[in-house]
Amino acid sequence: MRILIVEDEPTLARQLRQTLESAGYAVDSAHDGEEGQYLGETEAYDAVILDLGLPEVDGLTVLDRWRKAGHKMPVLVLTARDSWSDKVAGLDAGADDYLAKPFQSEELIARLRALIRRASGNASSELVAGGVRLDTRSGRVTLDGEPVKMTAQEYKLLSYLMHHKGKVVSRTELIEHIYDQDFDRDSNTIEVFITRIRKKLGADLITTIRGLGYSLQG
Ligand code: CA
Numbered sequence: 001m002r003i004l005i006v007e008d009e010p011t012l013a014r015q016l017r018q019t020l021e022s023a024g025y026a027v028d029s030a031h032d033g034e035e036g037q038y039l040g041e042t043e044a045y046d047a048v049i050l051d052l053g054l055p056e057v058d059g060l061t062v063l064d065r066w067r068k069a070g071h072k073m074p075v076l077v078l079t080a081r082d083s084w085s086d087k088v089a090g091l092d093a094g095a096d097d098y099l100a101k102p103f104q105s106e107e108l109i110a111r112l113r114a115l116i117r118r119a120s121g122n123a124s125s126e127l128v129a130g131g132v133r134l135d136t137r138s139g140r141v142t143l144d145g146e147p148v149k150m151t152a153q154e155y156k157l158l159s160y161l162m163h164h165k166g167k168v169v170s171r172t173e174l175i176e177h178i179y180d181q182d183f184d185r186d187s188n189t190i191e192v193f194i195t196r197i198r199k200k201l202g203a204d205l206i207t208t209i210r211g212l213g214y215s216l217q218g
Contacts, residue, residue: 001024001025001026001046001047001116001156001159001160001163001177001178002025002026002027002028002043002044002045002046002176002177002178002179002180003020003025003026003027003028003045003046003047003048003049003112004027004028004029004030004036004039004040004043004045004047004048004049005017005020005027005028005029005030005048005049006029006030006031006033006035006036006039006040006048006049006050006051006054006059006062007029007031007049007051007054007078008031008032008051008053008054008055009051010031012101013029013031015105016029016049016105016108017029019105019108019109020109020112023109023139024139024152024155024156024159025112025156026156026177026178026179026180026183027180028043028045028180028181031055032054032055032056032057033054033055033056033057033058033059033061033062034056034057035056036050036054036057036059036062037057037062037065037066039181040062040066040071040073041066041069041071043176043181044173044176044177045073046073046074046116046119046120046177047073047074047075047076047112047115047116047119048073048074048075048076049075049076049078049108049112050062050063050075050076050077050078050095051077051078052077052078052079052080052086052089052090053080059077059090060089060090060093063075063077063090063093063094063095064093064094066094067093067094073119074096074097074115074116074118074119075094075095075096075097076095076096076097076098076099076108076111076112076115077090077095077097077098077099078098078099078100078101078103079098079099079100079101080100080101081100081101081102082100083100086098087100096115096118097111097114097115099111110137113125113136113137116163117136117163120163120164122163125137127159127162127163127165128218129162129165129205129216129217129218130202130204130205130217130218131143131144131202132162132201132202132205132218134158134159134162136159139155141155141158141201143200143201143202148200148201149200150197150200151196153178153189153193154193154196154197154200156178157174157178157190157193157194157197158197158201160174160177160178161174161206161214161216162216164216165216165217165218166215166216166217166218167215168209168212168213168214168215169213169214169215169216170212170213171187171190171213171214172187173213174190174213174214175187175190194206194208194214204217205217
């Protein structure tokens with residue numbers, strides 16, 4: 001899952017990035033509204049964290065432009081403390097959730113997980129496919145009740161496929177959603193990760209659909 005952070009305070013932006021990366025997300029950062037708007041329009045994100053007070057273009061305008069252009073990714077806005085008018089304006093402009101500063105990173109992560117889950121049509125924070133269970137809260141994966149160790153990249157790939165169970169996901173889509181902007185993307189590595197996941201969780205879990213991509217069955 002890939003997240004965009006649009007936040008102009010360098011310390012907070014860095015902390016957010018670290019928190020999200022250690023929770024298993026691929027993360028891109030923008031430090032003003034113009035750059036943020038551009039990334040949101042041109043890259044594929046599973047969710048966006050958008051500060052409202054931004055240089056160049058303010059957060060509400062960015063959000064409004066995204067929504068008018070038909071970009072539907074879930075957006076969580078960061079508002080000034082106790083500013084109910086910010087919250088109302090954010091929700092009216094098309095935000096899916098908001099969080100007032102200062103906030104606990106655990107709450108931010110929990111809200112993001114919920115947004116991503118809802119956007120992909122999953123009600124529970126535990127994703128299940130056959131004997132495989134992926135707990136999005138702890139990042140743990142089990143097979144028939146036994147814990148399975150996954151690398152960070154294997155987890156990202158599996159998590160994306162589990163969120164989109166039963167759908168055909170192309171290799172390009174996978175690359176877009178498990179790597180950040182700066183990552184040296186090599187589509188061959190996807191095949192390598194799929195092979196490793198099959199070894200760990202069973203050959204039948206992920207089907208290769210020739211010419212189209214992959215589909216996780218459940
Ligand atoms: Ca700000």
